[in-house]
Amino acid sequence: MKALILVGGYGTRLRPLTLSVPKPLVEFCNKPILLHQVEALVKAGVRHVILAVSYMSELLEREMRAQEQRLGIKISLSHEKEPLGTAGPLALARELLTDSEEPFFVLNSDVICDFPFEDMLKFHKNHGKEGTIVVTKVEEPSKYGVVVYEAETGRIHRFVEKPQVFVSNKINAGMYIFCPSMLRRIQLRPTSIEKEIFPVMAEEGHLYAMELQGFWMDIGQPKDFLTGMCMYLQSLRQHAPERLRTGPGFLGNVLVDPTAVIGENCTIGPNVTIGAGVVLEDGVRIKRCTVLRGAHVRSHAWLESSIVGWRCSVGQWVRMENVTVLGEDVIVNDELYINGANVLPHKSISDSVPEPRIIM
Amino acid sequence: MLKAVILIGGPQKGTRFRPLSFEVPKPLFPVAGVPMLQHHIEACSKIPNMKEVLLIGFYQPNEELNRFISSVQQDLKVSVRYLQEYAALGTGGGIYHFRDQILSGSPEAFFVMNADVCSEFPLQDMLNFQKEHGDAHSFIILGTTANRTQSLNYGCIVENDQTSEVLHYVEKPGTFVSDVINCGIYLFTPDIFEHIGAVFQKNQKELMYSYDRTCRVCRDEQSNGWLRAEVIRLEQDIFTTLAGQGKLYVHKTDHFWSQIKSAGSAIYASRLYLNQYHKTHPERLATRRDGGAEIRGNVYIHPTANIDPTAVLGPNVSIGTGVTIGAGVRVRESIVLHGATLQDHSCVLNSIVGWDSTVGKWSRVEGTPSDPNPNDPYAKIDSETLFRDGKLTPSITILGCDVTIPSEVIILNSIVLPHKDLNRSFKNQIIL
Numbered sequence: 024m025k026a027l028i029l030v031g032g033y034g035t036r037l038r039p040l041t042l043s044v045p046k047p048l049v050e051f052c053n054k055p056i057l058l059h060q061v062e063a064l065v066k067a068g069v070r071h072v073i074l075a076v077s078y079m080s081e082l083l084e085r086e087m088r089a090q091e092q093r094l095g096i097k098i099s100l101s102h103e104k105e106p107l108g109t110a111g112p113l114a115l116a117r118e119l120l121t122d123s124e125e126p127f128f129v130l131n132s133d134v135i136c137d138f139p140f141e142d143m144l145k146f147h148k149n150h151g152k153e154g155t156i157v158v159t160k161v162e163e164p165s166k167y168g169v170v171v172y173e174a175e176t177g178r179i180h181r182f183v184e185k186p187q188v189f190v191s192n193k194i195n196a197g198m199y200i201f202c203p204s205m206l207r208r209i210q211l212r213p214t215s216i217e218k219e220i221f222p223v224m225a226e227e228g229h230l231y232a233m234e235l236q237g238f239w240m241d242i243g244q245p246k247d248f249l250t251g252m253c254m255y256l257q258s259l260r261q262h263a264p265e266r267l268r269t270g271p272g273f274l275g276n277v278l279v280d281p282t283a284v285i286g287e288n289c290t291i292g293p294n295v296t297i298g299a300g301v302v303l304e305d306g307v308r309i310k311r312c313t314v315l316r317g318a319h320v321r322s323h324a325w326l327e328s329s330i331v332g333w334r335c336s337v338g339q340w341v342r343m344e345n346v347t348v349l350g351e352d353v354i355v356n357d358e359l360y361i362n363g364a365n366v367l368p369h370k371s372i373s374d375s376v377p378e379p380r381i382i383m
Numbered sequence: 384m385l386k387a388v389i390l391i392g393g394p395q396k397g398t399r400f401r402p403l404s405f406e407v408p409k410p411l412f413p414v415a416g417v418p419m420l421q422h423h424i425e426a427c428s429k430i431p432n433m434k435e436v437l438l439i440g441f442y443q444p445n446e447e448l449n450r451f452i453s454s455v456q457q458d459l460k461v462s463v464r465y466l467q468e469y470a471a472l473g474t475g476g477g478i479y480h481f482r483d484q485i486l487s488g489s490p491e492a493f494f495v496m497n498a499d500v501c502s503e504f505p506l507q508d509m510l511n512f513q514k515e516h517g518d519a520h521s522f523i524i525l526g527t528t529a530n531r532t533q534s535l536n537y538g539c540i541v542e543n544d545q546t547s548e549v550l551h552y553v554e555k556p557g558t559f560v561s562d563v564i565n566c567g568i569y570l571f572t573p574d575i576f577e578h579i580g581a582v583f584q585k586n587q588k589e590l591m592y593s594y595d596r597t598c599r600v601c602r603d604e605q606s607n608g609w610l611r612a613e614v615i616r617l618e619q620d621i622f623t624t625l626a627g628q629g630k631l632y633v634h635k636t637d638h639f640w641s642q643i644k645s646a647g648s649a650i651y652a653s654r655l656y657l658n659q660y661h662k663t664h665p666e667r668l669a670t671r672r673d674g675g676a677e678i679r680g681n682v683y684i685h686p687t688a689n690i691d692p693t694a695v696l697g698p699n700v701s702i703g704t705g706v707t708i709g710a711g712v713r714v715r716e717s718i719v720l721h722g723a724t725l726q727d728h729s730c731v732l733n734s735i736v737g738w739d740s741t742v743g744k745w746s747r748v749e750g751t752p753s754d755p756n757p758n759d760p761y762a763k764i765d766s767e768t769l770f771r772d773g774k775l776t777p778s779i780t781i782l783g784c785d786v787t788i789p790s791e792v793i794i795l796n797s798i799v800l801p802h803k804d805l806n807r808s809f810k811n812q813i814i815l
Contacts, residue, residue: 288710288727305693306711306728308745308791323711323728325745325791340713340730342747342793358713358730360749360793377795377810 024144025071026064026128027101027116028057029109032077036244039350039367040315040332045080047132050315051242052255052296053280060130060138061090061098067140069128071097073119075112110216114209121203131197133243135251136235137258143200146233150177153205153229156221158193159239167194168217172232179230182221196235205229245330245348245365252313253294286322304339321357329361332368345379384434385510386493387427388485389420390474393441399645402783402800406738408442410498411451413720414649415656416667416683416701418451422656423496425663426504428461434488435462439477440498441470475615479579486573495617497567501652503638503659509570512634516547522625523570524549526563526633527640530761537763538565538618541626542633549631552622562761563633565618566640574630575621582620586612641764646735647753647779648764650716654699657681669696676708685721709744716752726790734780737801742782743790750780751796775811 034046041049047057061072074087079102087098101116113120113129120127126147128140139157147155156179158170169191172179183190195217208220224230238258240251256276259266268279268291275293279285283297286305294311297303301314304322312326317334320326324337329347331337337349338357347361350368355361359372363379366372370382391410400409411418420438427436442448444467452463466481478485478495485493492513494506505525513523526540539560541551553560590612615621625631639655641648658681660667669684671677676690680698684690688706696702700714703721708714711728722739725731729742733750742748755762780794783801788794795810803814 308728323713323730323745325728325747327791340728340747342730344793358715358732360747360795 024067024069024125024127025073025120025123026069026130027073027075027113027120028060028130028132029112030057030074030076030083030132034243037248039348039365040245040330043333043351043368045078045083046243047074047083048086050298050313051135051248052252052259052278052313053298055086056135056242057132058090059135060132061094061096063138063140064128064130065094065096067138067144069096069140071099071119073099073101073116075101075103075116077103077106106213107211108213108215110209110214110220111212113206113216114211114214117206117211121206124203126200126202129199129201131241133241134197134239135242135255136196136198136239137237137262138198139233139235143198143233146177146231147200150231152231153202154221154224155200155231155233157196157198157235158232159196159235160192161194162192164189164192164194169194170232177231177233178228179221179225179232181225182217184217193232193234196239197241198235246346248330249294249311249313249328249346252296253311256294256296280316298333384488384490385430385432386434386485386488386490387423387430387436388478388493388495389423389436389438389498390477390495391420391438391440391442391498393468393471395471400649402781402798403646403649403735403737405801406784407447408445409643410440411447412649413701413703413718414501414643415653415660416685416703419501419643419652420451420498421455422501423498423504424455424459424461424463426502426506427494428459430506430510433461434490435464437481437485438463438465439468439481440465441468441472443467471614473614473620474617475579475582475621476613479576479583479615480613482576482579486576490573492570492572495569495571499643500567500640501643501648501655502566502568502640503636504568505634505636505638506570508636509568509634512547512632513570516632517629520572520574520630522572522575522631524622524631524633525566525568525570526635527566527637528562528635528761529564529763530759531559531562533763533765534559534562534564538622539563540565540633542635547632547634548629549622549626549633552618552626552631554616554618554623563635564763565622566636567642569617578621578625578630579615582615582624583612586615645753645778646781647750649735650699650718650733650752650779651754651764653683653701653718654681654716657683657699657701679715691727703738720784735782737782737786738784740782740784740786740788742788743792745791746788747793747795748780748782748788749793749795751777753778775813777811 034041048055091098168184170193171181171191238254242248242251260276268277277292277295279297280299282299283301285303289307291309295309296313298316300317302319306323308325310327312329314331315333318331320337321339324341327344329343332349332351335349335353337355340358343361345363347364349366352369353366354371356373360375364376365381367383410420456463468477509523538554540563541561643652669678669682674692676694682697683701685704687704688702690708691710693710694708694712696714699716701718705722706719707724709727712725713730715732717731717734719736720738723736724741726744728745730747733752734748755764777796781798785802786799787804792808797809797812799814
């Protein structure tokens, strides 16, 4: 089976992290975002993954070669030289997708959840029509495009973009499965799949909705990245609790890479991810944070709701909070207060940031 | 024989020192580890022939003051007495009221000092200066240089460059007059009372002329009449008149000097005094003992304080009696008053932690320093107003007495009144 992952471009919403590393390779809970999806696809029987990118990255290519070897699958890169919207990339990869009769997956690369690929396949084969969309229930549907469908069969009636009045609380979760025949509907030009393709398919009775069970998050921006992290760790607690770190000094769900070093009298958690080679000195308190590979947090610092980038150095007695994001190799001097700062890579911070702002 | 008079004011004065002044009279607030007044009295006790130090003010007799007076007498072996004014009589009215006490024993001269200044107190220099300038009866004002803009906040002195006579004196002028300002430290001879007496008589006469016995409004006002005649301010009423008459001289110093009007200036004054301790009281400066906490710069630690060896203190930190400082605590540019507790990993910067307060684990108590511009040698600490353009100006964070800060929060640029139990972070607020 095949899968097409819509990776897109520069990942600007996840800057400053994406200034150093292409978004698919940013580690989410200690594993590149893309790998969460690819590994789940492989488990469901996918043997060929196509990455639709609009920005070609050498780093990404090299990493994908390595993963091909490791997972024993084929990974192709489909590079759109001009913007093709959300449907166009499928047309671009037409050759690769139509060399078999089997249905193929399409995923939005920012999505994290308990990937239901096997269920999707079953559901899709069961109704036998051209397309299945995974939907998920959200609290504030008016921020998204909602899907209106028949509860028993899943047959989709229509889509409503950002409804002002409550119509439905199910939104498009960014995961689809299609029969190759649906590709005839898409031309190689900038096309919106939600606005131009889906409504027609729904009209013809060829589009069905499968409701996702469990958590779902679009982790394309830092605030949601952290929320998604909390959800994922909670899911780990249920399905693979042995992967979480417990014991004195660890509260709630905490994921720690085996090569990380943690000092004395620290209190870590709840909802913390500590990456490879990270050093936490004595007396550190971290809550609801991701600390990426190689970072060094000095003694007595206090961190909450923040992302510490690769190889950063956070000084002693620093207080950092309110979705502060430190890009790669940022140095924060001792005793500072960092509130909601967005810090670009290789910066040195020597003054407190008492109110949220961007530091270039 | 010499005497010294220290004007200590009273409870209505010094409102800019709230909430700290709720607990202790401002002149007794500890600066660099000892009560503000003690620095004055120590300087006085070093002058040979200093017979006694008189404290004049309108605080009601209280335990704190009494205890301070008896302990300072014992430690410094100088006689100290408190003379209580029956009402606020002004900087001139107070000494005039007690002139008999001041002159008893016939001192040749006596110093008069404001309690709320921080200074090197070059008293011997002033005595020497007096012998070389004017006649045996001249009066000396200690002056220092301020920058042009800030001079408008002080008493400005125009001096004759050769003779150092004061030609003109204006208190807080609206436009620039001189960059030489009044330090609030004077050396007078008994003649001063003639001049104050003259002003007192003049005030009384004016009152007589404006007082009509048959008018009820006047009768009501009469109950304050004596008071008003007796309220005399040295600066506005005496110096302005004496200027240009060959009696008043200014001795300029460029040693450290600052007013202590607000809590922020108490931290600045602490820094100046702690620095002076290298010369005058090196035993008051903490050093890192074996297995002790790390000390950076000048730090005062009372012997009864309990400090974890992993704490890092300084520069410019004063730790009061019975304070407990936990593991990994960081304190910088701050005053921690007696009985306070700083729990593990907390961080206290540019703040005053009140008596018996508690700062929880990992919490951050932080203020904004109001130091004078370090690049301008004549810059003085700003007379801070609490609000500017309707917003609270960032300033030193003050925790009043018995305040509890929970763990893991931040208290930034805020003032917390006594006996509050906070439950979350606060920034840029006064918490009542």
